[in-house]
Amino acid sequence: xxxxxxxxxxxxxxxxxxxxxxxxxxxxxxxxxxxxxxxxxxxxxxxxxxxxxxxxxxxxxxxxxxxxxxxxxxxxxxxxxxxxxxxxxxxxxxxxxxxxxxxxxxxxxxxxxxxxxxxxxxxxxxxxxxxxxxxxxxxxxxxxxxxxxxxxxxxxxxxxxxxxxxxxxxxxxxxxxxxxxxxxxxxxxxxxxxxxxxxxxxxxxxxxxxxxxxxxxxxxxxxxxxxxxxxxxxxxxxxxxxxxxxxxxxxxxxxxxxxxxxxxxxxxxxxxxxxxxxxxxxxxxxxxxxxxxxxxxxxxxxxxxxxxxxxxxxxxxxxxxxxxxxxxxxxxxxxxxxxxxxxxxxxxxxxxxxxxxxxxxxxxxxxxxxx
Numbered sequence: 001x002x003x004x005x006x007x008x009x010x011x012x013x014x015x016x017x018x019x020x021x022x023x024x025x026x027x028x029x030x031x032x033x034x035x036x037x038x039x040x041x042x043x044x045x046x047x048x049x050x051x052x053x054x055x056x057x058x059x060x061x062x063x064x065x066x067x068x069x070x071x072x073x074x075x076x077x078x079x080x081x082x083x084x085x086x087x088x089x090x091x092x093x094x095x096x097x098x099x100x101x102x103x104x105x106x107x108x109x110x111x112x113x114x115x116x117x118x119x120x121x122x123x124x125x126x127x128x129x130x131x132x133x134x135x136x137x138x139x140x141x142x143x144x145x146x147x148x149x150x151x152x153x154x155x156x157x158x159x160x161x162x163x164x165x166x167x168x169x170x171x172x173x174x175x176x177x178x179x180x181x182x183x184x185x186x187x188x189x190x191x192x193x194x195x196x197x198x199x200x201x202x203x204x205x206x207x208x209x210x211x212x213x214x215x216x217x218x219x220x221x222x223x224x225x226x227x228x229x230x231x232x233x234x235x236x237x238x239x240x241x242x243x244x245x246x247x248x249x250x251x252x253x254x255x256x257x258x259x260x261x262x263x264x265x266x267x268x269x270x271x272x273x274x275x276x277x278x279x280x281x282x283x284x285x286x287x288x289x290x291x292x293x294x295x296x297x298x299x300x301x302x303x304x305x306x307x308x309x310x311x312x313x314x315x316x317x318x319x320x321x322x323x324x325x326x327x328x329x330x331x332x333x334x335x336x337x338x339x340x341x342x343x344x345x346x347x348x349x350x351x352x353x354x355x356x357x358x359x360x361x362x363x364x365x366x367x368x369x370x371x
Contacts (some may be wrong), residue, residue, distance in 0.1 A: 061166055065178045067220030070120055071095040071151035072213055074170040075104060075127075075141075077112035092169035092213030093117065093141060094222060096252065098148050100125075102141040103252050104212030105227055106132045109139050117143050120176055131255035134361050135195040135263070136247055137227055140255045151214060154221035156246045159183055159200065167204040167226055167240065169213025179205035188241060189323060193228050195361065196330065199241040200224045206240035215242040224248070264332030265358035266305075266340075267298020272322045273310060282346060288312065289322035291342070303353030309342035330358065 077089040091108030095101070102117065109115055115127040125143035132139035159165075163183045171177055181204030188199040202215065206229050215224035224242030254261045273283075273290045291309040294301045311319050314328045315338055332338050334357040341350050 061164070061180060061218055064166060064216060064218050064220040065168070068151055068166070068168055068214055068216045068222075069176060069178070070149035072120065072168045072176060073102060074118040074173075074176070075108055075212065076116045076118070077109055078114045079111050080113050090170065090173050090209045091211045092209065092226070094212070094214045094225065095148050095150050096153075096222075098146060098150050100143040100145045100148060101130070101252075101256065102127065102143065103225060103248060104139055104141060105225065106134050106137045106139045108212045109141070110134075115141060117141070119148075131259050131261075133251045133255065133261040135261070135358075136243060136251050137194045138225065138243060138248060138251045138255075140252055151216070151222045152220075153245050153249060154217050154219070154223045159186065159217070159223050159244070161186060164218050165200075165202055165204055165223060166216050166218075167202065167206050167210060167213065167242075168216065169206075169210035169226060171205075171207035171209040173209055181205070184239070186244075191228075191241065193241065196247070196326070198244060198247055199227070200244050202240050202242065204240060206242075210240075262334060263330040263358040264334055264338075264355045266300045266303075266329055266332075266338075266353055266355060267295035268300045268305065269293030270311070270322045270325055283310070283343075287320075288343075289319060289325040299353045299356050303340070303351045304349075305340065305342065305351060305353070306344065309344050309349075311340060311342055312348070313341040315339055329355075334358075 071094060073093045073095060075089075075091040075093050077091070079089060089108065089112065091104060093102040093104035093108075096103050109129060109132070115129070117125045117127045119125075123145075125145060127141040127143050130140040130142050161183050164180060165183055167179045167181070169177065181202050183200060184203050185201040188201045189197045191197055191199065193199070200215065200223065204215070206226050208229075210226045211228070213226045214222055215226055217223050222245055224244050225248050226240060226242045228241045230239035230241075251261055269292045270289045271292045273288055277290060278287075289311050291300075291305060291307055291311065293307055294305055311325055313319055314325065314332075317328055319325050319328065332355040334355050336355055337352055338355050339350060339352050341348060343349075
């Protein structure tokens, strides 16, 4: 056993060591807290950065519509019936140049004594008729304005059956409207709507008031001029027709530069040869256009062409059918000679005539008597 003196010294030493240990532990805890070595006493929930939901991609054809709509105008026409009364008409048009040229249908402005143009921004203008072409049911107007939004032409032959198209116009005068559908068919002919037919068929809704409006592709470029609907009730039946830009552009440029569209004319009535007609002529096959009538005193009669002649070629260009013959005659230059080869009673004859200018038909719906 330790003497009392040593025992007292040991207790004092133990107490001092305990105090030192406590002091060092406290100092170390404070140090770690100050320098981030210990976590805070109360844990907190980590704060995540806020983020908005991802933007959804544009769907539909809004961009095409927005690109085209500023160039589609509404047309209001007045047609005098008498000195004291009149009747108004409605249609649409397409701005195709910043300086005011507008393309529309001839039947929209036919016989009108005044045409008012309303732009999508609300401005109104009085329009002047530059020229028209009843044979394709097209007309060109002009308003006194500059810096207008002009619609771009789509490349020719870019349209295919099954492509999506938008029809833009002012149906029933309710305001500018966009409908969509597909191209149902191309090169529709023999509809009895115009003399020269090459229509785009679409199921995009086209109603009264849409005539003269735009048919555009999904890039907002012009592919056709909406012209007619197939309907028993007067409303849309899912079958509409538009003049393709290949034809519309040629007509517009001719009207702007020349004031009219000039086509060749020889004074004949034509039809496709039927099997019965081929049998009567002693032919094995019913191919080619048949001359069914000749205008007295016209270029064809003077050249010796007769009813019953089967046309084989025009200026050495083989002719396939009546429609092809119409086209070839139309591109002949008035005042110039042309050679036409016909088959008559098993004999081939080469005849030369002088082409004349095609007379203007009275209305677009009236089929001309001669070509």
